[in-house]
Amino acid sequence: MEYGFDINYVIDFIPKLLSTLNITLLIVAGAIGLGLLVGFVVALPRLYNVPVLRNVSMVYVSFFRGTPILIQLFLFYYGLPEILKLIYIDISKLPVLYFVILTFGLNVGAYVSETIRAAVLAVNRGQVEAAYSIGMTGYQAFTRIVLPQAVGIAVPVFANLVIAMLKDTSLAFTLGVMEMTGKAQTLGSLSQHFIETYIALALIYLVISITLERLMLVAERRLSRHLRRDSGEKNRFFARRRKRVTLGRLTRELKPGNKEVPRYEA
């Protein structure tokens, strides 16, 4: 088989693929927006231990985390019109994009609810008690004390969710949405240069992922700046805490034959 790999195709395809970037980003933004909303609603019954709703939200989370997103996509795409037909709502004409955003949104919602739950539970119980002791109401204590701290804790997990979502948008092509992966397949079959197309596609995804990661890191730094320890005299009490020493550092320092005296921070 004569198949000339031509790097020029990669360069050529990148702008063409970027023309569908807005759809990919739209799916990510829509799904994350919807997911935040759903996740918050789903997390509340479990945080406040509401009897029946708690179990409903547990099943919801278990289902969306326990089944592949691809299956969910097909399930909603084929199932939702049929179910809504039973109550005489016809949505079979709705563009596929809405189904994709809805499914991804519900899927992200399950993960977000777990993230929120974990983050809120990670905030020390004493914080709430302290807030009560100076006369805050339950609502005030939540919005002023618990939430800002919980958001700081949740951001790294949330960042992973956003990047995972970005990568999952590549599944939307299975329903015929013309986002980046769908476009890449079209370009590939038109030009018969599949490898170049997919390399271009992978490069674009890589750049977006890294960009998102950097942005989230900035947000994380900003939101958890109350935890940062300044060097110097100000925080000597905390600075004296023993650093966690790890295998990697140990083996580097203590390599057999390494004459250097290992440095211990105490």
Next chain:
Amino acid sequence: MKLDPSFIWTAFVQLWSAVPTTLLITLVSVLVGFVIGTITALSRIYRIPVLSQLSGAYVTFIRGTPMLTHLLLIYFGLPMIVDGLSAQLDLGWNSAKIPMIGFAYISFSITAGAYLSEVIRSGLLAVERGQMEAAWSIGMTTPQALRRIVFPQALAASLPNLSNSVIGMLHASTLAFTVSVVDLNAKAQIVASTNWKFFEAYIAAALIFWGLTIFIERITGFIERRINVYSKGGVA
């Protein structure tokens, strides 16, 4: 078109035949991925000159791109390499002899390797240095200490992450249908389109996946209790 609950059961029975394929893909990709992950994680921890940079690039690239692109790159790229090699070396072998499921195995293993690399790395870093020192002090060599002391503890520490990765790979194996492997998802599509009952077929597929996921979670929970038997807390 009416909803037909009884067909869910029919589809369920028909879908069972595809469960072994799905499980096999998951198993192979996790096992091979574990080997790749261990090598890359160790080379990054020990900062082996060229290998660690390669591993870093590999992990970044794989984790930064969708799994579907890996599968498609392997699917279209591997035959080119294989054919090129066999033409040059006159092996009399060609890419048409690679079974479809082989592409899924290779690509998913590469993907799983990158994700497991991070899991293993965090597990190894969670083991305290004193453990290594203690092993050396009683005369173990580094490989011995790693094998007997560090790995078991690292494994225990990373068990929850490992189980998440296994579940992730189980779910990701649904992508195999794009290279015409008849896994659970592809079977559901076949059952759905031959009977024109899409919703019911996918409900059955979702139920099977849900069951498998819960099963994996339970097993992990069981192993976790067993592994942590040595640290019950308390004095003795």
